[in-house]
Amino acid sequence: MAQAETDEGRGLLAEQRRAAIAAEVRARGGVRVTDLVLRFGVSDMTVRRDLDALARDGLLEKVHGGAVALGESSAHEPGFEAKRTLETAAKEAIAEAAAALVPRGGAVALSAGTTTYALARRLTDVSELTVVTNSMRIAELFAQRLRPPGARHGATVVLTGGMRTPSDALVGPVADQAIRSLNFDLAFVGCHGISIAAGLSTPNLAEAETNRALIAAARRVVAVADHSKWGLAGLATFAPLTAVDTWVTDGGLAETACAEAAEHVRHLLIA
Template sequence: MLAPERQARILKELQLHEAVRVADIAALLNVSEMTIRRDIESLDQNGLARKIHGGAMRLARLSSLEPGFLLNVDKELVAKLAIASEALKLVQPGMTLALTGGTTTYQLAVALAAELDRLRNLTVVTNSLKAAELLYHQQGSSDLKVIVTGGERTPSEALVGPVACLALRNLNTDICFMGVHGLDVDRGLTSPNWLEADTNAAFIDATTRVVLLADASKFQVRSLAAIAPISAVDTIITDDGIRPATADLFASRVPNFITAAPNSAASLTTATATATRKSS
Protein backbone atom coordinates (compact mmCIF):
# COMPACT_ATOMS: atom_id res chain seq x y z
CA MET A 1 0.00 0.00 0.00
CA LEU A 2 1.38 3.38 -1.03
CA ALA A 3 1.78 6.29 1.40
CA PRO A 4 -1.13 8.34 -0.07
CA GLU A 5 -3.44 5.33 0.31
CA ARG A 6 -2.37 4.79 3.93
CA GLN A 7 -2.80 8.46 4.74
CA ALA A 8 -6.24 8.51 3.14
CA ARG A 9 -7.21 5.57 5.34
CA ILE A 10 -5.95 7.38 8.46
CA LEU A 11 -8.07 10.39 7.53
CA LYS A 12 -11.07 8.10 7.05
CA GLU A 13 -10.58 6.71 10.55
CA LEU A 14 -10.36 10.27 11.90
CA GLN A 15 -13.72 11.01 10.33
CA LEU A 16 -15.17 8.23 12.48
CA HIS A 17 -13.12 8.85 15.63
CA GLU A 18 -11.76 12.02 17.19
CA ALA A 19 -8.36 10.35 17.65
CA VAL A 20 -6.58 7.19 16.49
CA ARG A 21 -3.66 5.21 17.91
CA VAL A 22 -0.56 4.36 15.91
CA ALA A 23 -0.71 0.72 17.03
CA ASP A 24 -4.33 0.32 15.94
CA ILE A 25 -3.75 1.80 12.47
CA ALA A 26 -0.59 -0.25 11.99
CA ALA A 27 -2.50 -3.43 12.80
CA LEU A 28 -5.41 -2.40 10.57
CA LEU A 29 -3.15 -1.76 7.57
CA ASN A 30 -0.67 -4.54 8.37
CA VAL A 31 2.36 -2.22 8.32
CA SER A 32 4.92 -1.19 10.92
CA GLU A 33 4.21 1.42 13.57
CA MET A 34 7.18 3.42 12.29
CA THR A 35 5.50 3.65 8.88
CA ILE A 36 2.30 4.98 10.43
CA ARG A 37 4.26 7.49 12.52
CA ARG A 38 5.80 8.84 9.31
CA ASP A 39 2.35 9.04 7.71
CA ILE A 40 0.97 10.95 10.69
CA GLU A 41 3.95 13.28 10.61
CA SER A 42 3.21 14.02 6.93
CA LEU A 43 -0.48 14.63 7.64
CA ASP A 44 0.43 16.96 10.50
CA GLN A 45 2.88 18.93 8.35
CA ASN A 46 0.24 19.33 5.62
CA GLY A 47 -2.40 20.54 8.05
CA LEU A 48 -4.66 17.51 7.60
CA ALA A 49 -4.42 16.05 11.11
CA ARG A 50 -2.83 16.85 14.47
CA LYS A 51 -0.01 14.63 15.69
CA ILE A 52 -0.36 13.65 19.35
CA HIS A 53 1.57 11.26 21.60
CA GLY A 54 0.96 7.75 20.32
CA GLY A 55 -1.35 8.73 17.47
CA ALA A 56 -3.25 11.48 15.67
CA MET A 57 -6.22 13.73 16.41
CA ARG A 58 -8.89 15.03 14.07
CA LEU A 59 -8.74 18.72 13.18
CA ALA A 60 -11.78 20.88 13.94
CA ARG A 61 -13.83 21.39 10.78
CA LEU A 62 -14.92 24.97 10.10
CA SER A 63 -16.56 26.50 7.05
CA SER A 64 -13.30 28.34 6.34
CA LEU A 65 -11.15 25.18 6.59
CA GLU A 66 -10.12 23.84 3.22
CA PRO A 67 -10.29 20.03 2.90
CA GLY A 68 -7.28 18.25 1.44
CA PHE A 69 -7.23 16.22 -1.77
CA LEU A 70 -6.63 12.90 0.00
CA LEU A 71 -9.52 13.52 2.37
CA ASN A 72 -12.04 14.04 -0.43
CA VAL A 73 -10.77 12.03 -3.38
CA ASP A 74 -13.00 9.00 -2.68
CA LYS A 75 -15.97 10.80 -1.15
CA GLU A 76 -19.13 10.54 -3.27
CA LEU A 77 -17.00 8.64 -5.80
CA VAL A 78 -19.88 7.04 -7.69
CA ALA A 79 -21.48 10.46 -8.12
CA LYS A 80 -18.21 12.03 -9.26
CA LEU A 81 -17.67 9.28 -11.83
CA ALA A 82 -21.15 9.81 -13.23
CA ILE A 83 -20.60 13.58 -13.41
CA ALA A 84 -17.25 13.09 -15.15
CA SER A 85 -18.87 10.75 -17.69
CA GLU A 86 -21.44 13.39 -18.60
CA ALA A 87 -18.84 16.17 -18.74
CA LEU A 88 -16.71 14.10 -21.12
CA LYS A 89 -19.53 14.24 -23.67
CA LEU A 90 -19.00 17.99 -24.03
CA VAL A 91 -15.36 17.62 -25.11
CA GLN A 92 -14.40 17.59 -28.79
CA PRO A 93 -10.97 17.05 -30.42
CA GLY A 94 -8.91 20.21 -30.73
CA MET A 95 -10.59 22.06 -27.87
CA THR A 96 -8.80 24.18 -25.29
CA LEU A 97 -10.12 23.15 -21.89
CA ALA A 98 -9.69 24.59 -18.42
CA LEU A 99 -9.80 22.34 -15.36
CA THR A 100 -9.88 23.91 -11.92
CA GLY A 101 -8.66 22.15 -8.80
CA GLY A 102 -10.79 19.61 -6.96
CA THR A 103 -11.56 15.93 -6.81
CA THR A 104 -14.55 15.99 -9.19
CA THR A 105 -12.56 17.77 -11.89
CA TYR A 106 -9.79 15.26 -11.23
CA GLN A 107 -12.17 12.44 -12.16
CA LEU A 108 -12.81 14.27 -15.43
CA ALA A 109 -9.04 14.34 -15.99
CA VAL A 110 -9.04 10.57 -15.47
CA ALA A 111 -11.84 10.20 -18.02
CA LEU A 112 -10.00 12.43 -20.49
CA ALA A 113 -6.81 10.42 -20.06
CA ALA A 114 -8.68 7.26 -21.08
CA GLU A 115 -10.00 8.92 -24.25
CA LEU A 116 -6.92 10.73 -25.57
CA ASP A 117 -6.66 8.51 -28.64
CA ARG A 118 -10.09 9.80 -29.69
CA LEU A 119 -9.88 13.34 -28.31
CA ARG A 120 -6.68 14.37 -30.04
CA ASN A 121 -4.99 17.78 -30.09
CA LEU A 122 -6.47 18.93 -26.80
CA THR A 123 -4.95 21.74 -24.79
CA VAL A 124 -5.68 21.60 -21.06
CA VAL A 125 -5.06 24.61 -18.83
CA THR A 126 -5.18 23.66 -15.17
CA ASN A 127 -4.18 24.74 -11.69
CA SER A 128 -4.63 21.18 -10.41
CA LEU A 129 -1.31 19.50 -9.72
CA LYS A 130 -2.96 16.07 -9.62
CA ALA A 131 -4.77 16.54 -12.95
CA ALA A 132 -1.67 17.97 -14.64
CA GLU A 133 0.51 15.09 -13.48
CA LEU A 134 -2.01 12.47 -14.56
CA LEU A 135 -2.60 13.94 -18.02
CA TYR A 136 1.09 14.52 -18.65
CA HIS A 137 1.96 10.90 -17.93
CA GLN A 138 -0.97 9.57 -19.99
CA GLN A 139 -0.59 11.82 -23.06
CA GLY A 140 1.25 9.27 -25.25
CA SER A 141 1.07 10.33 -28.91
CA SER A 142 -2.20 12.25 -28.61
CA ASP A 143 -0.59 15.71 -29.10
CA LEU A 144 -2.08 16.76 -25.78
CA LYS A 145 -0.70 20.00 -24.33
CA VAL A 146 -0.88 20.57 -20.59
CA ILE A 147 -0.44 24.13 -19.30
CA VAL A 148 -0.06 24.61 -15.54
CA THR A 149 -0.85 28.06 -14.17
CA GLY A 150 1.68 28.25 -11.35
CA GLY A 151 0.87 29.86 -8.02
CA GLU A 152 0.63 29.02 -4.31
CA ARG A 153 -0.16 25.40 -3.49
CA THR A 154 -3.26 24.62 -1.40
CA PRO A 155 -4.19 21.51 0.65
CA SER A 156 -6.48 20.51 -2.22
CA GLU A 157 -3.42 20.32 -4.55
CA ALA A 158 -4.41 23.43 -6.50
CA LEU A 159 -2.25 26.41 -7.46
CA VAL A 160 -3.86 29.74 -6.60
CA GLY A 161 -3.15 33.41 -6.02
CA PRO A 162 -1.76 36.33 -8.07
CA VAL A 163 0.65 34.22 -10.14
CA ALA A 164 -2.18 31.90 -11.25
CA CYS A 165 -4.48 34.84 -11.98
CA LEU A 166 -1.81 36.57 -14.05
CA ALA A 167 -1.28 33.46 -16.15
CA LEU A 168 -5.01 33.07 -16.78
CA ARG A 169 -5.39 36.72 -17.76
CA ASN A 170 -3.45 36.00 -20.96
CA LEU A 171 -5.24 32.78 -21.93
CA ASN A 172 -8.52 31.85 -23.62
CA THR A 173 -10.34 28.53 -23.25
CA ASP A 174 -13.40 27.00 -24.91
CA ILE A 175 -14.83 25.36 -21.78
CA CYS A 176 -13.93 25.69 -18.13
CA PHE A 177 -14.86 22.67 -16.05
CA MET A 178 -15.04 23.96 -12.50
CA GLY A 179 -15.47 22.29 -9.13
CA VAL A 180 -16.63 24.22 -6.08
CA HIS A 181 -16.94 23.70 -2.34
CA GLY A 182 -20.36 25.30 -2.17
CA LEU A 183 -23.19 26.41 -4.44
CA ASP A 184 -25.98 28.70 -3.25
CA VAL A 185 -28.75 30.38 -5.25
CA ASP A 186 -28.21 33.76 -3.59
CA ARG A 187 -24.44 33.72 -2.98
CA GLY A 188 -23.45 31.75 -6.06
CA LEU A 189 -20.23 29.73 -6.26
CA THR A 190 -18.07 29.77 -3.13
CA SER A 191 -14.76 28.46 -1.77
CA PRO A 192 -13.25 28.23 1.74
CA ASN A 193 -10.02 29.71 0.30
CA TRP A 194 -10.25 33.34 -0.84
CA LEU A 195 -7.16 33.00 -3.06
CA GLU A 196 -8.76 30.02 -4.76
CA ALA A 197 -11.96 32.04 -5.17
CA ASP A 198 -10.00 34.77 -6.98
CA THR A 199 -8.27 32.19 -9.15
CA ASN A 200 -11.54 30.49 -10.10
CA ALA A 201 -12.98 33.91 -10.97
CA ALA A 202 -10.00 34.38 -13.31
CA PHE A 203 -10.78 31.00 -14.90
CA ILE A 204 -14.32 32.24 -15.55
CA ASP A 205 -13.08 35.46 -17.16
CA ALA A 206 -10.80 33.46 -19.46
CA THR A 207 -13.40 31.05 -20.86
CA THR A 208 -16.33 31.00 -23.26
CA ARG A 209 -18.41 28.49 -21.32
CA VAL A 210 -18.44 27.60 -17.61
CA VAL A 211 -19.49 24.03 -16.80
CA LEU A 212 -19.89 23.43 -13.07
CA LEU A 213 -19.26 19.90 -11.79
CA ALA A 214 -20.95 19.55 -8.40
CA ASP A 215 -22.24 16.47 -6.62
CA ALA A 216 -25.48 16.77 -4.65
CA SER A 217 -23.72 17.55 -1.36
CA LYS A 218 -22.43 20.90 -2.73
CA PHE A 219 -25.86 22.50 -3.20
CA GLN A 220 -27.23 25.06 -0.75
CA VAL A 221 -23.77 25.34 0.85
CA ARG A 222 -22.05 28.69 1.47
CA SER A 223 -18.31 28.89 2.00
CA LEU A 224 -16.15 31.80 3.05
CA ALA A 225 -15.33 33.46 -0.26
CA ALA A 226 -17.56 34.19 -3.26
CA ILE A 227 -16.32 33.20 -6.73
CA ALA A 228 -19.13 34.28 -9.06
CA PRO A 229 -22.94 34.45 -9.23
CA ILE A 230 -25.00 31.62 -10.67
CA SER A 231 -25.55 33.74 -13.78
CA ALA A 232 -21.90 33.16 -14.75
CA VAL A 233 -22.57 29.44 -15.21
CA ASP A 234 -23.74 27.96 -18.52
CA THR A 235 -24.11 24.32 -17.41
CA ILE A 236 -24.39 22.47 -14.10
CA ILE A 237 -23.73 18.74 -14.04
CA THR A 238 -24.70 16.93 -10.85
CA ASP A 239 -25.74 13.43 -9.76
CA ASP A 240 -29.17 11.93 -9.23
CA GLY A 241 -28.81 12.21 -5.45
CA ILE A 242 -29.93 15.83 -5.63
CA ARG A 243 -33.36 16.60 -4.19
CA PRO A 244 -35.98 17.30 -6.89
CA ALA A 245 -36.90 20.69 -5.41
CA THR A 246 -33.23 21.73 -5.33
CA ALA A 247 -32.73 20.53 -8.89
CA ASP A 248 -35.76 22.51 -10.08
CA LEU A 249 -34.53 25.63 -8.30
CA PHE A 250 -31.08 25.59 -9.85
CA ALA A 251 -32.32 24.38 -13.25
CA SER A 252 -34.38 27.57 -13.46
CA ARG A 253 -31.24 29.69 -13.02
CA VAL A 254 -28.90 28.20 -15.67
CA PRO A 255 -29.31 27.45 -19.40
CA ASN A 256 -28.35 23.77 -18.98
CA PHE A 257 -28.86 21.51 -15.98
CA ILE A 258 -27.75 17.87 -16.33
CA THR A 259 -28.40 15.09 -13.83
CA ALA A 260 -25.99 12.20 -14.30
CA ALA A 261 -27.08 8.67 -13.45
CA PRO A 262 -24.51 6.51 -11.60
CA ASN A 263 -24.61 3.75 -14.22
CA SER A 264 -23.28 6.23 -16.80
CA ALA A 265 -19.96 6.05 -14.96
CA ALA A 266 -19.56 2.28 -14.92
CA SER A 267 -17.03 2.20 -17.75
CA LEU A 268 -14.83 4.73 -15.95
CA THR A 269 -14.45 2.89 -12.67
CA THR A 270 -11.46 0.71 -13.57
CA ALA A 271 -9.60 3.49 -15.36
CA THR A 272 -10.19 5.84 -12.45
CA ALA A 273 -8.87 3.43 -9.84
CA THR A 274 -5.77 2.69 -11.91
CA ALA A 275 -5.00 6.31 -12.69
CA THR A 276 -5.56 7.42 -9.11
CA ARG A 277 -3.03 4.87 -7.85
CA LYS A 278 -0.49 5.86 -10.50
CA SER A 279 -0.70 9.59 -9.77
CA SER A 280 -0.78 9.34 -5.96
Protein backbone atom coordinates in the same frame (compact mmCIF):
# COMPACT_ATOMS: atom_id res chain seq x y z
CA MET B 1 8.55 -2.53 21.35
CA ALA B 2 6.01 -5.23 22.12
CA GLN B 3 3.56 -6.02 19.35
CA ALA B 4 0.10 -7.48 19.54
CA GLU B 5 -1.43 -10.52 17.84
CA THR B 6 -3.09 -9.48 14.63
CA ASP B 7 -0.22 -8.20 12.62
CA GLU B 8 -0.81 -7.35 9.03
CA GLY B 9 1.58 -4.53 9.58
CA ARG B 10 3.96 -5.96 12.13
CA GLY B 11 7.38 -4.44 11.93
CA LEU B 12 6.33 -1.54 9.78
CA LEU B 13 8.05 1.72 10.40
CA ALA B 14 5.94 4.36 12.07
CA GLU B 15 6.04 6.40 8.89
CA GLN B 16 4.81 3.49 6.82
CA ARG B 17 1.97 2.87 9.22
CA ARG B 18 0.94 6.51 8.97
CA ALA B 19 1.13 6.44 5.20
CA ALA B 20 -1.10 3.36 5.22
CA ILE B 21 -3.61 5.08 7.48
CA ALA B 22 -3.64 8.15 5.24
CA ALA B 23 -4.19 5.94 2.20
CA GLU B 24 -7.04 4.17 3.94
CA VAL B 25 -8.71 7.46 4.75
CA ARG B 26 -8.36 8.63 1.18
CA ALA B 27 -9.73 5.38 -0.19
CA ARG B 28 -12.65 4.83 2.15
CA GLY B 29 -13.32 8.31 3.42
CA GLY B 30 -12.83 7.39 7.05
CA VAL B 31 -11.30 4.98 9.56
CA ARG B 32 -12.05 3.81 13.10
CA VAL B 33 -9.46 3.69 15.84
CA THR B 34 -10.49 0.19 16.88
CA ASP B 35 -10.11 -1.15 13.35
CA LEU B 36 -6.63 0.28 13.03
CA VAL B 37 -5.64 -1.20 16.39
CA LEU B 38 -6.57 -4.65 15.12
CA ARG B 39 -5.06 -4.16 11.72
CA PHE B 40 -1.65 -2.95 12.81
CA GLY B 41 -1.39 -4.67 16.16
CA VAL B 42 -0.48 -1.55 18.08
CA SER B 43 -2.16 0.11 21.02
CA ASP B 44 -4.98 2.57 20.64
CA MET B 45 -2.77 5.33 21.97
CA THR B 46 -0.32 4.79 19.16
CA VAL B 47 -3.10 4.99 16.61
CA ARG B 48 -4.40 8.16 18.20
CA ARG B 49 -0.98 9.74 18.09
CA ASP B 50 -0.70 8.79 14.42
CA LEU B 51 -4.04 10.43 13.73
CA ASP B 52 -2.88 13.51 15.63
CA ALA B 53 0.22 13.75 13.50
CA LEU B 54 -1.70 13.25 10.27
CA ALA B 55 -4.29 15.80 11.30
CA ARG B 56 -1.53 18.28 12.08
CA ASP B 57 -0.21 17.73 8.58
CA GLY B 58 -3.64 18.46 7.17
CA LEU B 59 -4.10 14.98 5.73
CA LEU B 60 -7.29 14.10 7.61
CA GLU B 61 -9.61 15.31 10.33
CA LYS B 62 -10.00 13.62 13.68
CA VAL B 63 -13.54 12.84 14.79
CA HIS B 64 -14.99 10.87 17.65
CA GLY B 65 -14.12 7.22 17.07
CA GLY B 66 -11.63 7.72 14.31
CA ALA B 67 -10.85 10.10 11.49
CA VAL B 68 -12.34 11.22 8.18
CA ALA B 69 -11.05 12.78 5.01
CA LEU B 70 -11.03 16.56 4.89
CA GLY B 71 -13.80 18.66 3.50
CA GLU B 72 -16.90 17.14 5.03
CA SER B 73 -18.29 18.61 8.21
CA SER B 74 -21.21 16.25 8.73
CA ALA B 75 -19.09 13.37 9.84
CA HIS B 76 -20.91 12.40 13.02
CA GLU B 77 -23.71 10.73 11.16
CA PRO B 78 -23.72 6.98 11.26
CA GLY B 79 -22.81 5.55 7.91
CA PHE B 80 -20.56 8.37 6.81
CA GLU B 81 -18.25 5.81 5.27
CA ALA B 82 -20.95 4.59 2.92
CA LYS B 83 -21.91 8.13 2.10
CA ARG B 84 -18.36 9.03 1.35
CA THR B 85 -17.79 6.16 -1.04
CA LEU B 86 -21.05 7.03 -2.72
CA GLU B 87 -19.73 10.47 -3.28
CA THR B 88 -16.68 9.20 -5.07
CA ALA B 89 -19.10 7.25 -7.21
CA ALA B 90 -20.99 10.48 -7.73
CA LYS B 91 -17.81 12.26 -8.73
CA GLU B 92 -17.01 9.58 -11.27
CA ALA B 93 -20.49 9.83 -12.72
CA ILE B 94 -20.22 13.59 -12.95
CA ALA B 95 -16.84 13.28 -14.60
CA GLU B 96 -18.25 10.85 -17.13
CA ALA B 97 -21.08 13.20 -18.07
CA ALA B 98 -18.85 16.26 -18.16
CA ALA B 99 -16.34 14.55 -20.42
CA ALA B 100 -19.08 14.18 -23.03
CA LEU B 101 -19.29 17.97 -23.24
CA VAL B 102 -15.69 18.34 -24.31
CA PRO B 103 -15.40 19.17 -28.01
CA ARG B 104 -12.77 17.45 -30.13
CA GLY B 105 -9.97 19.78 -30.98
CA GLY B 106 -11.13 22.40 -28.54
CA ALA B 107 -9.45 24.24 -25.72
CA VAL B 108 -10.76 23.71 -22.20
CA ALA B 109 -9.77 24.83 -18.73
CA LEU B 110 -9.90 22.69 -15.60
CA SER B 111 -9.82 24.25 -12.16
CA ALA B 112 -8.13 22.43 -9.29
CA GLY B 113 -10.20 19.95 -7.31
CA THR B 114 -11.04 16.30 -6.92
CA THR B 115 -14.02 16.38 -9.25
CA THR B 116 -12.10 18.07 -12.03
CA TYR B 117 -9.30 15.58 -11.41
CA ALA B 118 -11.72 12.74 -12.05
CA LEU B 119 -12.75 14.51 -15.24
CA ALA B 120 -9.14 14.97 -16.31
CA ARG B 121 -8.58 11.22 -16.11
CA ARG B 122 -11.12 10.80 -18.88
CA LEU B 123 -9.54 13.40 -21.12
CA THR B 124 -5.98 12.09 -21.35
CA ASP B 125 -6.72 10.17 -24.52
CA VAL B 126 -8.73 12.81 -26.36
CA SER B 127 -6.53 13.90 -29.22
CA GLU B 128 -6.12 17.45 -30.48
CA LEU B 129 -7.28 18.76 -27.12
CA THR B 130 -5.72 21.70 -25.35
CA VAL B 131 -6.09 21.77 -21.58
CA VAL B 132 -5.36 24.73 -19.33
CA THR B 133 -5.23 24.00 -15.63
CA ASN B 134 -3.96 25.43 -12.36
CA SER B 135 -3.66 22.00 -10.76
CA MET B 136 -0.27 20.32 -10.65
CA ARG B 137 -1.93 16.96 -10.14
CA ILE B 138 -3.92 17.31 -13.33
CA ALA B 139 -0.86 18.46 -15.25
CA GLU B 140 1.04 15.42 -14.00
CA LEU B 141 -1.74 13.16 -15.12
CA PHE B 142 -1.31 14.29 -18.71
CA ALA B 143 2.45 14.25 -18.53
CA GLN B 144 2.42 10.56 -17.70
CA ARG B 145 0.11 9.66 -20.53
CA LEU B 146 2.07 11.75 -22.97
CA ARG B 147 5.09 9.47 -22.72
CA PRO B 148 5.02 6.19 -24.56
CA PRO B 149 4.09 6.70 -28.21
CA GLY B 150 5.47 9.38 -30.40
CA ALA B 151 2.73 8.73 -32.90
CA ARG B 152 -0.62 9.75 -31.47
CA HIS B 153 0.05 12.65 -29.19
CA GLY B 154 -2.80 13.23 -26.78
CA ALA B 155 -3.75 16.51 -25.23
CA THR B 156 -1.60 19.59 -25.01
CA VAL B 157 -1.41 20.86 -21.44
CA VAL B 158 -0.76 24.39 -20.31
CA LEU B 159 -0.13 24.83 -16.63
CA THR B 160 -0.77 28.23 -15.12
CA GLY B 161 1.90 29.31 -12.68
CA GLY B 162 1.45 30.56 -9.19
CA MET B 163 1.87 29.52 -5.60
CA ARG B 164 0.63 26.22 -4.33
CA THR B 165 -2.28 25.95 -1.91
CA PRO B 166 -2.67 23.00 0.47
CA SER B 167 -5.22 21.55 -1.93
CA ASP B 168 -2.72 21.53 -4.77
CA ALA B 169 -4.05 24.50 -6.69
CA LEU B 170 -1.76 27.10 -8.17
CA VAL B 171 -3.06 30.56 -7.34
CA GLY B 172 -2.00 34.16 -6.98
CA PRO B 173 -1.18 37.01 -9.34
CA VAL B 174 1.06 34.86 -11.50
CA ALA B 175 -1.73 32.39 -12.14
CA ASP B 176 -4.31 35.11 -12.71
CA GLN B 177 -2.17 36.96 -15.20
CA ALA B 178 -1.35 33.80 -17.12
CA ILE B 179 -5.01 32.91 -17.41
CA ARG B 180 -6.02 36.39 -18.53
CA SER B 181 -3.79 36.07 -21.59
CA LEU B 182 -5.62 32.94 -22.75
CA ASN B 183 -9.05 32.09 -24.12
CA PHE B 184 -10.84 28.77 -24.12
CA ASP B 185 -14.14 27.35 -25.24
CA LEU B 186 -15.08 25.75 -21.96
CA ALA B 187 -14.07 26.06 -18.33
CA PHE B 188 -14.81 23.24 -15.92
CA VAL B 189 -14.78 24.56 -12.40
CA GLY B 190 -15.21 22.77 -9.11
CA CYS B 191 -16.25 24.47 -5.91
CA HIS B 192 -16.68 23.87 -2.20
CA GLY B 193 -20.18 25.22 -2.08
CA ILE B 194 -22.94 26.08 -4.54
CA SER B 195 -26.10 27.93 -3.59
CA ILE B 196 -28.57 30.50 -4.89
CA ALA B 197 -27.44 33.19 -2.50
CA ALA B 198 -23.68 32.67 -2.67
CA GLY B 199 -23.32 31.13 -6.11
CA LEU B 200 -20.06 29.20 -6.50
CA SER B 201 -17.79 29.61 -3.48
CA THR B 202 -14.58 28.35 -1.91
CA PRO B 203 -12.92 28.96 1.46
CA ASN B 204 -9.71 30.17 -0.17
CA LEU B 205 -9.63 33.81 -1.24
CA ALA B 206 -6.76 33.45 -3.67
CA GLU B 207 -8.31 30.40 -5.26
CA ALA B 208 -11.52 32.36 -5.74
CA GLU B 209 -9.66 35.07 -7.61
CA THR B 210 -8.02 32.50 -9.86
CA ASN B 211 -11.32 30.83 -10.56
CA ARG B 212 -12.76 34.22 -11.49
CA ALA B 213 -10.00 34.60 -14.04
CA LEU B 214 -10.72 31.14 -15.43
CA ILE B 215 -14.39 31.98 -15.82
CA ALA B 216 -13.68 35.34 -17.44
CA ALA B 217 -11.48 33.69 -20.05
CA ALA B 218 -14.03 31.04 -21.01
CA ARG B 219 -16.85 31.31 -23.51
CA ARG B 220 -18.90 28.86 -21.50
CA VAL B 221 -18.69 27.77 -17.86
CA VAL B 222 -19.45 24.26 -16.65
CA ALA B 223 -19.70 23.77 -12.89
CA VAL B 224 -18.99 20.27 -11.60
CA ALA B 225 -20.20 19.65 -8.05
CA ASP B 226 -21.93 16.74 -6.39
CA HIS B 227 -25.24 17.12 -4.57
CA SER B 228 -23.66 17.42 -1.11
CA LYS B 229 -22.35 20.85 -2.03
CA TRP B 230 -25.74 22.34 -2.72
CA GLY B 231 -26.65 24.97 -0.17
CA LEU B 232 -23.12 25.33 1.18
CA ALA B 233 -21.19 28.58 1.00
CA GLY B 234 -17.45 29.04 1.40
CA LEU B 235 -15.85 32.30 2.44
CA ALA B 236 -15.37 33.67 -1.04
CA THR B 237 -17.85 33.69 -3.91
CA PHE B 238 -16.27 33.62 -7.34
CA ALA B 239 -19.31 33.43 -9.58
CA PRO B 240 -23.08 33.86 -9.36
CA LEU B 241 -25.24 30.98 -10.48
CA THR B 242 -26.28 32.97 -13.55
CA ALA B 243 -22.72 32.81 -14.83
CA VAL B 244 -22.96 29.03 -15.03
CA ASP B 245 -23.97 27.67 -18.40
CA THR B 246 -24.17 24.08 -17.27
CA TRP B 247 -24.14 22.51 -13.86
CA VAL B 248 -23.24 18.84 -13.92
CA THR B 249 -24.25 17.06 -10.73
CA ASP B 250 -25.38 13.63 -9.60
CA GLY B 251 -28.75 12.07 -8.95
CA GLY B 252 -28.56 12.67 -5.21
CA LEU B 253 -29.88 16.20 -5.55
CA ALA B 254 -33.38 16.59 -4.07
CA GLU B 255 -36.18 17.41 -6.50
CA THR B 256 -36.94 20.74 -4.89
CA ALA B 257 -33.28 21.67 -5.16
CA CYS B 258 -33.29 20.63 -8.81
CA ALA B 259 -36.19 22.92 -9.54
CA GLU B 260 -34.63 25.82 -7.67
CA ALA B 261 -31.26 25.40 -9.33
CA ALA B 262 -32.75 25.02 -12.81
CA GLU B 263 -34.19 28.51 -12.54
CA HIS B 264 -30.76 30.04 -12.15
CA VAL B 265 -28.35 28.02 -14.27
CA ARG B 266 -28.88 27.73 -18.00
CA HIS B 267 -28.65 23.94 -18.15
CA LEU B 268 -28.84 21.39 -15.37
CA LEU B 269 -27.25 18.03 -16.23
CA ILE B 270 -27.93 15.11 -13.89
CA ALA B 271 -25.37 12.36 -14.38
